[in-house]
Amino acid sequence: MTESNPSISTSRLNTKDSKRYLWWLPLFIAVSPVVGIKLYESTGSAWFAWFTPILWYFFVPLGDFIFGRDDANYSDDLAPKIESDNYYKWLVFLSVPLFFFTWLYAAWWIATQSAGIVDYIGITLGVALTNGLALVVGHELGHKNNRLEKNLAKxxxxxxxxxxxxxxxNRGHHKDVATPDDPASARLGESLYHFVLREIPGAFIRAFHDEAVRLERKGKSSLSPDNQILQSFFITAILYGYALYSWGPILIPFIVISTLWGWQFLSTSNYIEHYGLLRQKQADGRYERTRPEHSWNADFIVSNLVTYHLQRHSDHHARPTRRYQVLRSDNAPELPTGYAGCFTLAYFTPLWRKIMDPKVLSVYDGDITKANLDPSKRAKLIEQYGGNGNG
Structure with missing residues (x-):
């Protein structure tokens, strides 16, 4: 359910590869908990145990504020050359072992070296955030059409x-995005916390159902060794099992918190990417094709570098296999700041809604009934914002 994007902004064009060496920043974030541990050991300052959370929740939004927006696109003759440059692909490949290294080093450190509960929590939340970035990398790799990258995604x-x-x-969200059928598309009036409780189990159920259907078409059981989901979870079992066997049950809180807060990273990203946006139904009862106005973008340079241009989200939905380095800015609706700042806004539901509900309303020229509304709040939202009442 994607189409070519007809509304790409051409107001600013890059005629040179201006961000080539800035794409090392996500790799630094991937090992930032280890950097924090080393700084803590060398200085004795417990603040460094919280190095990664401080980076994400303070310095990335500050960087967005200082360095501002980046809505330039590569020119048509340059973009294909940059997209085919293997340098960018290998940067992503390099990040994969770094996530394993960070997770294992942090697990070893908090089990054998941690000075106290504050250090434990700080490092654990740091690894949770790098787990979130690992999901961003899995997103990038999982959309590609070759076996190597799909296996690296696993x-x-x-x-x-x-x-x-x-x-x-790939099989669910991209098909159902910005419709009530999609557990990964947030509804206007829905809090992040309600969304997380709906999205995470909904994602599990849809994924295993779709994988079972895929295997059934091949005449195989859903418990077949060819089940791609179970293949990845088998690797998880080895990783977590090794750590618990080596360093003991002291790691149970680390595993639980870093895993669940990492899932929160993905769920919060999903929450802000399509909040309140809705593809309208056509005369035949089907939803219209996905267009730029069905995603929220955030053209802020620092947070876009950290998240591999995930914030140019509408172009990703238009061309899911396009590589991160050439994703384009277009005329999609814009978030007030980058993902890191929007995460904090989303944690405070009244503040998020005060800022974002009017933005959703403006997308639909004041007709709130055209938005993707939380069913439990539909009547109240229509009364509050007006509308013709025809959903």
Whole structure:
């Protein structure tokens, strides 16, 4: 359910590869908990145990504020050359072992070296955030059409124990995005916390159902060794099992918190990417094709570098296999800041809604009934914002 994107902005064109060496930033984030541990050991300052959370929740939004927006696109003759440049692909490949290294090093450190509960929690939340970035890498790799990258997606998704993501996202979310049928599309009036409780189990159910259908068409059982979801979870079991065997039950809180908060990273991204946006039904009862206005974009340079241009989300939905380095800015509706800042806004439901509900309303020229509304709040939303009442 995607189409070519007809509304790409051409107001600013890049005629040179201006961000080539800035794409090392996600790799630094991937090992940032280890950097924090080393700084803590060398300085004795417990603040460094919280190095990664401080980076994500403070310095990335600050960077967006200082360095601002980046809505330039590569020119038509340059974009294909950059997309085919293997340098960018290998940067993503390199990140995969770094996530395993960070997870194992942090697990070893908090089990054998941690000075106290504050350090334990800080490092654990740092690994949770790198688990979230591992999901972003799995998203990038899982959309590609070759076996190597799809297999690497299984491996990297094993770190945050979210091996079902590619099946759910590629076959489910991209088909049903911005409709009430999609558990990964947030509804206007829905809090992040309600969304998480709906999205996470919905994603599991849809992924395993779609994988079972795929295997059934091949005459195989859903428990077949060819089940791609179970392959990734098998790697997770080895990773987590090895750590528990080696360093003991002290790691149970680390595993639980870093895994669940890593899932929260993905769910919060999903929450802000399509909040309140709805593909309208056509005369034949089917939803219209996906267009730029069905995704929220955020053209802020620092957070876009950290998330491999995930914030140019509408172009990703238009061309899912397009590589991150050439995803384009277009005329999609814009978030007030990058994902890191929007995460904090989303944690405070009244603040999020105060900012975002009017933005959704403006997309539909004041007719709130055209938005994707939380069914339990539909009547109240229509009364609050007006509308003709015809959903």
């Amino acid at each position: 491996w990297v998704l094993a770190v945050p124990a979210y091996g079902h993501f590619s099946a759910e996202h």
